[in-house]
Amino acid sequence: MLLLGLLLLVLLASARLLRAQWMHRSLHLPPLAPGFLHLLHPNLPSHLLSLTRELGPIYRLHYGLQEVVVLNSKQAIEEAMLRKWADFAGRPQLLSYKLVCQQYPDLSLGDYSLLWKAHKKLSRSALLLGTRNIMEPVVQQLAQEFCERLGAQAGAPVDIYHEFSLLTCSIICCLSFGSKEDNLIRSIYSCVQDLMTAWDHWSVQILELLPFLRFLPNPGVWRLKQLVAARDHIVGQQLRQHKEQLMAGQWRDMMDYMLQEVRQPRKDWGSRQLKEGHVHMAVVDFFIGGTTTTATTLSWAVAFLLHHPEIQQRLQEELDLELGPGLLASPLPYKERSRLPLLNATITEVLRLRPVVPLALPHRTTRPSSISGYDIPKDTVIIPNIQGAHLDPSVWERPHEFRPDRFLQPGKGPRELAFGCGARVCLGEPLARLELFVVLSRLLQAFTLLPLEGALPSLEPQPYSGVNLQMQPFRVRLQPRGPGAPRPGQCQ
Numbered sequence: 287m288l289l290l291g292l293l294l295l296v297l298l299a300s301a302r303l304l305r306a307q308w309m310h311r312s313l314h315l316p317p318l319a320p321g322f323l324h325l326l327h328p329n330l331p332s333h334l335l336s337l338t339r340e341l342g343p344i345y346r347l348h349y350g351l352q353e354v355v356v357l358n359s360k361q362a363i364e365e366a367m368l369r370k371w372a373d374f375a376g377r378p379q380l381l382s383y384k385l386v387c388q389q390y391p392d393l394s395l396g397d398y399s400l401l402w403k404a405h406k407k408l409s410r411s412a413l414l415l416g417t418r419n420i421m422e423p424v425v426q427q428l429a430q431e432f433c434e435r436l437g438a439q440a441g442a443p444v445d446i447y448h449e450f451s452l453l454t455c456s457i458i459c460c461l462s463f464g465s466k467e468d469n470l471i472r473s474i475y476s477c478v479q480d481l482m483t484a485w486d487h488w489s490v491q492i493l494e495l496l497p498f499l500r501f502l503p504n505p506g507v508w509r510l511k512q513l514v515a516a517r518d519h520i521v522g523q524q525l526r527q528h529k530e531q532l533m534a535g536q537w538r539d540m541m542d543y544m545l546q547e548v549r550q551p552r553k554d555w556g557s558r559q560l561k562e563g564h565v566h567m568a569v570v571d572f573f574i575g576g577t578t579t580t581a582t583t584l585s586w587a588v589a590f591l592l593h594h595p596e597i598q599q600r601l602q603e604e605l606d607l608e609l610g611p612g613l614l615a616s617p618l619p620y621k622e623r624s625r626l627p628l629l630n631a632t633i634t635e636v637l638r639l640r641p642v643v644p645l646a647l648p649h650r651t652t653r654p655s656s657i658s659g660y661d662i663p664k665d666t667v668i669i670p671n672i673q674g675a676h677l678d679p680s681v682w683e684r685p686h687e688f689r690p691d692r693f694l695q696p697g698k699g700p701r702e703l704a705f706g707c708g709a710r711v712c713l714g715e716p717l718a719r720l721e722l723f724v725v726l727s728r729l730l731q732a733f734t735l736l737p738l739e740g741a742l743p744s745l746e747p748q749p750y751s752g753v754n755l756q757m758q759p760f761r762v763r764l765q766p767r768g769p770g771a772p773r774p775g776q777c778q
Contacts, residue, residue, distance in 0.1 A: 313663065315346065316342075316346050316355055316657075316660045317341045317342065317345045318345065318346045318347070319337050319345050319348075321347075321348070324337075324347050324348070325349060325495075328749030329746075329747065329749060330644075330645065331671055331672075331673040331755075332673075334356050334645075335671060335673070335674035335677060337356075338358045338359075338674070343357070343359035343361075344356070344357055344660055349495075349667065350495040350496070351497075353667075354666070354667040354668070354669050355662060355666055355667070356668075357657070357668065357670045357671060358675060358678075359678055359680075360675040360676075360681050360700060361658070362657055363672070363675055363703060364707060365657055366657050366670070367649075367706065367707045367708035367709075368707050370655055371708035372652065372709070373651055373652060373654075373655035374649050374651055374652075374655065374668055374708070375649070375652060375709040375710060376397055376650030376652045376665075377395060377397045377398065377647070377648070377649065377650055377710075378648055378650045378667045380494055380648075381493045381494060381497065381500060382485065382493060385485075385507065385511065386481070386485060386510070386514055387567070390561065390564050391567070392567050392570065393405050393409055393567060393568055393713065394571050394574075394575060394713075395647070397650070405560065405567075405568065406713065408544055408547055408560060408568065409544070409571065409572075409713055412543045412544045412547075412568065413461075413540065413572075413716065413717060416537055416539070416542070416543030417540060417543075420460075420539075421461060421717065422619070422724075424457060424460045424461060428453060428456055428457055428466075429453070429721075429725045430617075430728060432449070432725070432728070433728050433729060433732045436449065436733070437766060439764070440764060440765065440766050441763055441764075441765060442763070443738055443762070443763060444762055444763070444764055445759070446584075446588050446761070446762050447581060447585040447757065447759070450580075450584045450725075451475060451577060451581040452471065452472070452475055454577045454578075454581045454584075454721065455471055455475040455478065455573070455577045456471045457576075457721065458572050458573050458577055459471050461540055461572075461717075462524075462539055462540045462541055462572055462573070463524050463528075463539055464538045464541075464542075465524075470520075473520060474520060474573060475577070477513060477516050477520060478574060478577050478578060479578065480513050481510070481513045481514070481517060481574070482574070482578055482752075482753075482754070484509050484510040484513055485510060485752075485753075486752030486753060487506045487509075487510075488506075488750075489504055489505065489506025489507065490504075490506050490507060491752070518566070521570060522566065524541060524569075525545075525562065525565065528541045528542055529545060529562075532545055534546070540568075540569070540572070541565065541569060544564075544565040545562070545565055547560070548560045548561060548562060548565060571713065575712065575713070575714050576717060576718065579642045579714075579718070580642075580722065582642045582754060582755070582756065582757060583636060583642050583718070584721075584722065584725055585757050586639075586640040586642075587636045587722070588729075588735055588762055589745060589757065589760065590635075590639075590688050591735055592735055592736075592737045592743060592762065593688070593745060597632065597688075597690060598730070601628055601629055601632060602731075604626055604627075604628050604629065605629070605727060605730055605731050608625050609727075609731065610731075611767050615731050617724070617727070620724065623723055626723075626727065627694055628694065629723065631691065631692070631694050632690040633723065634690070634702055635688060635693060637704035638676045638682070638702040638704065639676065639686075640747070640755055641672045641673050641703070641704040641755065642704070642755050643672070643754060643755070644755045645671055645672065645673075646669075646670045646672055646706050648667050648668060648669050649667070649668040650665060650668065651664050651665060651666045652664070672704065672706070673755070676703070681700050682700070731767070732766065732767060733765060733766060734764075734765040734767055735764065735765075736762065736763040736764075736765050737762065737763070738761060738762070743757070744757075746758065
């Protein structure tokens with residue numbers, strides 16, 4: 287059956303290719319990469335970047351029955367997403383997207399429209415206005431408790447990704463629901479982890495390549511639907527509780543804020559169409575987009591510092607000079623983050639080398655457009671290769687090396703694109719950057735990060751990582767800092 291499906295795929299793709307060539311015969315299109323199996327490569331971002339040697343930074347390739355355009359340079363990505371953002375703000379409606387959305391469209395996966403713009407404005411306002419007075423105190427408090435909890439495991443091997451994931455989930459839980467209940471946090475954490483694993487599974491992703499398989503029994507799809515139902519049950523319970531306790535003109539968290547907004551819509555057309563389902567899906571986006579992604583970036587930062595103990599030592603010297611060592615040192619307000627230039631540069635370098643969503647999410651052209659002189663027809667699917675752009679030797683000196691010092695002069699060098707740019711820029715970027723700064727500063731004040739004996743973590747991502755650039759599992763020892771404690775790179 288699968289062999290027959292592959293044969294059918296080739297025949298249909300060939301027919302669509304001939305039809306597309308005929309329809310677009312007068313256009314100057316990007317070059318086409320030969321072959322149909324590019325997206326099965328185990329390290330897709332690197333593979334897509336390697337094709338630029340023969341095809342240039344912009345080219346087309348086959349994605350199942352469809353052609354997509356891949357952007358591999360910072361210049362091309364910024365031209366499309368910033369200067370021509372309205373042309374490239376759409377989102378293709380893939381079958382796997384529909385499986386994880388309910389009756390109201392998801393913000394990250396929803397197509398561009400007036401209603402989508404209102405949904406984004408609601409969610410952004412909830413994050414930046416609804417939590418304006420509590421966001422940083424919540425992150426600082428939970429990061430402090432996180433370090434205190436890890437201090438009780440001093441010297442023991444720690445699964446740092448697991449710990450970071452629980453921390454980021456608890457932060458989103460506090461901001462969204464106003465709750466620090468351990469059972470709720472762990473339920474959401476498990477659901478998010480399982481949901482992302484199920485969504486990335488080949489049995490779901492293959493539906494984009496072989497759509498007819500959706501008519502056959504599929505345990506992977508059945509499992510995904512179960513997890514989506516569990517996700518919606520958790521969020522639905524919180525939604526009902528918040529509606530019962532809601533007081534006009536007051537809010538305690540993001541869900542309260544959004545419920546107030548949809549009950550008293552503004553005058554523009556889009557906001558009048560917002561319903562409670564949009565609040566529900568906004569919260570889903572905060573959890574899906576704000577837990578594993580930030581936890582993964584924090585884990586990559588720890589891995590790089592284990593490989594570069596000299597950078598870790600310089601970071602601790604910077605922190606000690608400005609704040610003092612240990613858990614009792616005063617936290618630095620985020621607005622004063624310029625006092626820790628090396629920490630800011632290290633975070634930026636980690637985001638450059640390991641953008642957690644290396645291919646972003648695919649875009650769709652809303653009208654005919656162009657990039658770097660190439661014609662791009664309407665409804666073309668666009669894949670921005672963020673990681674590829676971050677490794678472009680014409681932009682970055684020695685791009686594959688971990689060199690935070692390249693960012694020690696703010697504004698002098700190029701900007702990384704880890705959170706995307708333009709209309710589809712990551713909604714949670716302000717929170718994620720705050721978390722990265724606070725958690726890493728707290729962690730390095732309190733502990734020296736040490737590898738297990740002879741076991742430096744791999745800096746290569748897991749093959750077939752899916753949407754997120756996942757790390758290979760590793761553990762770390764956290765040595766409390768103090769007189770006589772080992773310095774980074776020293777043996778005990």
